[in-house]
Amino acid sequence: MVLTRLIAKRLFGALVTLWFVTVLIFLAVECLPGDAAEALLGKDATPVAVENLRAELHLNDPPVERYVGWLGRVAVGDLGKSLTTNRPIAPMLATRLSNTLFLAATAAAIAVPLAIILGLVSALYRGTRLDRVISVLSLASISFPEFFVGYILLVVFALNLGWFPVLSGINPDMGLGEQLHRIVLPALTLVCLVLAYMMRMTRAAVINVLSNPYIEMAELKGCSRREIIVRHAFVNAVGPVANVVALSLAYLVVGVVVVEVVFTYPGLGQWMVDSVSKQDILVVQICGLIFGATYIGLNLTADIVAVLFNPKLRHPR
Amino acid sequence: METINAAQPILQVRDLRVQAGSQPILKGVSFDLYPGEVLGLIGESGAGKSTLGLAALGHMRGGCACVGGEVLFRGQDVFSLPPRQAGMLRGRRITYVAQSAAASFNPAYTLESQIAEPLRRGGGSSGPIARTIRNLFRRLGLPQPDIFGARYPHQVSGGQLQRAMTAMALAPEPDIVVFDEPTTALDVTTQLEVLAAIKQAIREEGSAALYISHDLAVVSQISDRIMVLRHGQMVEEGTTRELIDTPKQDYTRRLLNVSHAVVPAEVREDARDEVLSIRGLSARYGSVPVLDDVTLGVRRGTTLAVVGESGSGKSTLAKVVTGLVPAAGGTLTFAGKALRPTLKARDKDTLRRMQMIFQIPDTALNPRQTVGEIIGRPLSFYFGLPRAEVERRVADLLRDIELGPEFARRYPSELSGGQKQRVCIARALAADPDLIICDEVTSALDPLVAEGIIKLLRRLQEEKGVSYIFITHDLGTVKAIAHDIAVMRRGRVVDCGARDAVLSPPFHPYTELLFTSLPTTREGWLEEALAKRPDPDALDGTAPGASQEAGQANARTGHRRGADRPVASGMGG
Structure with missing residues (x-):
């Protein structure tokens, strides 16, 4: 109730x-x-x-x-026609949005579990060399601007090694495997961008929980370090972690303009930038609205997750 | 006793030395604990009691390190056990009961799943484990023992949580239980019940126990032997009766005397003029009533002690008087004038004439200001004194609180708890107030330090004629400072009057319950007090208009019903 x-x-x-x-x-x-x-x-x-x-x-x-x-x-879902091309906006939007979501989802599927695991590991081995290595690497990865990381990945893996294509454009005729192969580099760039925030927040939230008396109690009950971190600490750190995950996911959808441009990926951000320069206000407005709705929706989800993980709210007196 | 001495000690602590950085915490402590024996560890904060208790489980708090000596459990050094064996030792052979059960249960899991955790690790199957836990709940007098364990920590009361934690410690049938101030955070009537339940349970289980407390009376009720610790060293050790009746060391005598030798404040019949009159006051938080028809008066130059358990509304009363919480009804008259209900509506002079001292001096002082700045602020704020004059007054005030003028340049972090509270007193005095509200000002302090604060407050009252409202749940200090006493329960004043009238027969039944629940060092007090105590809920002749927690009322019924049982059988055995 x-x-x-x-x-x-x-x-x-x-x-x-x-x-x-x-x-x-x-x-x-x-x-x-x-x-x-x-x-x-x-x-x-x-x-x-x-x-x-x-x-x-x-x-x-x-x-x-x-x-x-x-x-x-x-x-009512009537998005109208583009002012510049005079074509209906809705189908174009659908393609662009699904491309962006595909890229974002791929990056998130790698980044979120990896960040949480690394965060837990560095909380578990707090103060050790492993913790410092994780910390330095993740900090380095957000300290470089995304176009720099993107171009470095391009030079190394696409031009020199030739493992992945230089252009990441995908179309519906490709199979899933080929689509994934094409977006590996932009997805990796995005992972580098968002990983550190989530990792550090997980680490900080878990360490914060570790100062509670019930953690000492768990130690005195004979729990191992791993049990303590995973069973006793992480459940109580879900609230702040959910929030930073939501912000990172939102960033994956919204903040990818530069990455889309570097890899010439046909996503929503690139489309919006084009439309601003062409004064195609209907497209600009609907893109803005979708970005806003994404932020709001993800933050709402994070709020609800935090509420659901709060035993005081889930089991009132 | 004879059988105990014949046996091998189950725990041997040999010349244990512990340091935090270069600061020594334990300076070579030794003792033996025999099977089935209860050893009380007593001392003030910083004595190293908790460090010693935790060392019995092979645990060191962050930053502490064992630099010498050993702790042997059945002849095995607990610090050199491999992790797996240490895991089996902790939580199964030696268990721990913490001071704050509310903070020591994980909020995310049910009580039963947390109690079962060490048992499951031992490979027990869930059926017998659940039965063991339910039996313990029943024996500890917890309500509805079959479903109690399905609750989450926030769903049960503090006294119940403390008993649930005792159940967690006893469930694996350990050889030793370490109790670290298990009743300190509880109300006095609840403490009595929990203490009896603990005593009964360890006697039935036959576990040995280390019982840590700063309260000698509590320890004396439960221990076979007592060890007094101070500054990380043993002061004195002996059987409970020896130590209480014929203490050898001066420090032990002083600890004993804290609760005995209080000279009551002089009766003040001359003072008739009321500095603060409270008439028919009521207050609510949202729709929850917390104060109901409270009528009290503070006579000029005297102390009104407001006593009551948590949830009685005594702190809310202070907030209404100071204007932090607006009254829902009734009137406040201060120094002859009606008090405006909110802080903002009161003028500067009214604010100046009423000052407040808080429970936790650490958080009441700005850590970035020197003592001189802290005490000087009211002087420049209320009186606009020039700097030289402020400095002179600060030196005077420091002398008043028995600290030297050199303290003006120190920061709060360089002071002890008692010194910080003295600074808070000086800050209140700096405004030259008519009334000081003291909200649990001695509760966070050690008994000897608290005694010094009480003496200081009394002396300042005699010299300056200031009046106090002294809010406390610590009934021991009331006799020493109060001229008048008001007893509050569930938002109402159930008993009030001059100190001697309230504290001598015929008693109001709730006042009697409170004061008979106050532990003493007398042998057999615990059993007697339990047998004699009136039924707390029978005292609700008047409708509890301001029960702060509706859920708590049920919880309380559960407590008491349970507490009766162990007493009956405990008295028989």
Whole structure:
């Protein structure tokens, strides 16, 4: 009862945040210099032509009207047509989004378990050489900018060794195996980016839990170091770990623009950047909305996981 | 006793030396523990009691290292056991009961699964393990023993948790149980029940025990022998009766005298004028009532002691008086004027005239400020004194609290617990207040240090005429400081009046229960007190309008029903 009310409250909060995000996205796009009509017709266009196109695209309507209209259409799944290519947005979005999710999911499937295991190991061997090695390597991996890591991987594994393709573009005709083979390098780059945060948070959260008297009690009950870390400490560290995992996953979906560009991977981020430069505001808006929804959804999931792992909320008095 | 001495000692501690860095914690302690014997370890904080208790399990806290001597369990050195064998020793042959059961149970698992953990490692099957645990729950007087273990730690009360932890320690039928202050965190009436349950259980199991406490009275009720520790060294050792009746060392005598030789504060019938009047006060947290129709008065220049167990509303009373929690009803009159309900609505002079001293001096002092800055702040804040004048007053105040002027340049981290509390007192005095609210100010301190603080507070009252509200659950200090006493229970004042009237017959039944639950060193006190005690729930003649925890009420019923059983059989045997 307490639990369902709490989760309902979080869900409602997430919806309010999402609505706020739609307002922000709309305002941000409003602030872009110039508009689609100017961008489409180019520098040499006559003012009359620009004005006609503006009217056609409803760019002259009051902002509130345009916002409400846009929100209403998006809410019922009508994403409209791209202003620049005049093709429907929905199918393009589906392809781009599934590409991005495929890359993100692959990276996450490697990064999350690896980070948690490394975090537990360095908590278990805290202060030893192993702990320091893990710490230094993971710090080094986030200290290099992602394009640098990406290009290094490209040079070594694609150009010199020739194990993986230089271009990571995938299409639906390829089999899963070939798709995976093509995205190994971008996925690895992403793993390097997010691994350290999750690893260090797991380590810190577990070490924080280790200072509790019930950990000493477990030792005095004769538990081994491993039992203590895995059985007694990690369950109580799930809350903070879930949060940093959610943020990292969100980053995998949202923050991959540079990686997509380096590996010319046809994902959502690359598409959004293209569309900003072309003033294709409908595409920009929907991409922004999806990025926002991803963040909110993942954080909501982390909140709910933390709640579910809190025995006081799961088993009220 | 005869059989005990004939046997081989089960645990031998030989010249044990432990250091934390270069700081010695134990400076060569030796003792023997025989099968079935209960050895009490007594001493103030920093005496090394817990370090010694943990060393019996071959465990050193982080930063501590054994630098000499040995601990032999059945002739085997516990520090040199390979990990597997150490794992079988701990949790099976030697077990441990910690001070705070609430913090020592893992919040993520049920009680039974945690109690069963060492048993399962021993290869037991789940059926007999569950039966063993349920039998122990029954013997320790826990409610609904068949389903009690399915609960999570946060779902049961503090007294029940402490008994569950005793069950965890006894379940593997260990040779030795180390009890580390197992009743210190409990209310006095709950302490009595848990103490009796522990005594009964170790007697039935025939386990030997090390019983660690800072409270000599508690230790004397449960131990066959007592060892007094101070600064990591043994001061004195002897059978319980010898040590209590004919202590040889001066330090032991002082420990014994803390609870005996309190000279009660002088009766003050002259003081009639009330500095603070509380009339019909009520307060609530959300929809939960915590104070119900509280009417009290503090006479000028005297001390009103507010006593009660946890959840009685005594700390909330302090918060309402200081304006931290707004009252839901009733009036407060301070120095002749009505008090505004919230802190923000009160003017600076009203704030100045009412000061507060807290329980934990460590957290009440800013670690980055010197003592001089801490005490000087009220002087510049309330009186706007220039710097030279502030420094002069700080030196005066330091003299008042019996610390030298050189303390002004020190930081709180360089002070002992008692010195920190003195600084807190000086800070309160700096505002030249009419009333100081002392919230459990001696509870975190060792008995001898606490005694010094009480004496200081009394002297300052005589010199400066300041009034105190002295909130405490420690009934021992009440006699020493109070002129008037108010006894609170579940948000109501159940008994109040001049000290001698409250503390002499005819007693209010709850007051009597509280004071008879206060441990003494008299032989047989524990059994007598249990047999004589009135039924705590029968005292609820008036509806408990402000029971803070509705769930706790059930828990309490469970306690007591259970506690009756071991007593009955304990008295027979």
